[in-house]
Amino acid sequence: MITDESRCPCGLGEPYGVCCGRFHRGAATAPTAELLMRSRFSAFAVGDTEYLTKTWHPKTRPADLELDPGQRWTFLEILGKTGGGLLENEGTVEFRAHYRQHRHPGSMHEKSRFVRADGQWSYVAPVN
Template sequence: MITDDSRCPCGLGEPYGVCCGRFHRGATTAPTAELLMRSRFSAFAVGNTAYLTKTWHPKTRPADLELDPGQRWTFLEILGKSGGGLLENEGTVEFRAHYRQDRRADSMHENSHFVRVDGQWLYVAPVG
């Protein structure tokens, strides 16, 4: 169970409540594509499907999002990024997301495309 005082799953080392928790609660929106990526990873880790849906571009968002209860997201590595800054409206973030499933460690690698719509960053889809 992750509390506001727990270390945030996104890997920045801050408490969840002042890191990704503030985005999950809707207190503010992620100001960069990388911070949105990190907050989405944390949403997977805490099981926050409402946040994942809200930050997924409507053109690529699945009609129904159901997380696998046997999958536990453990840590995130940001491998690279292009664009996605405070004054930009498009960017990519390459990452490796680590998880455990059926007592076995594994990871997924993706280079994700993000766009800013009406001031809010949204996940679009993998690049390539």
């Protein structure tokens, strides 16, 4: 169970409540593509499907999102990024997300595309 005082799953080392928790609660929006990526990872870690849906681009968002209760997201590595800064409207973030599924470790590697419209970043899709 992650509380506001717990270390944020995104890997920045801050307490969840002042790190990604503020984005999940709607108290702030992620100012960069990387911070949106980190907050989405944390949303997977805490099971916040509402935030995941809200930050998924409407053209690529699934109609229904169900998380596997046997999968626990444990660690995020940011491997690279292009664009996605404070004054940009597009960017990519390459990452490796680690998890445990039914006691077995695993990871997924993806380079994701993000866009910003009306001041809000959203996840679009993996980049091939």
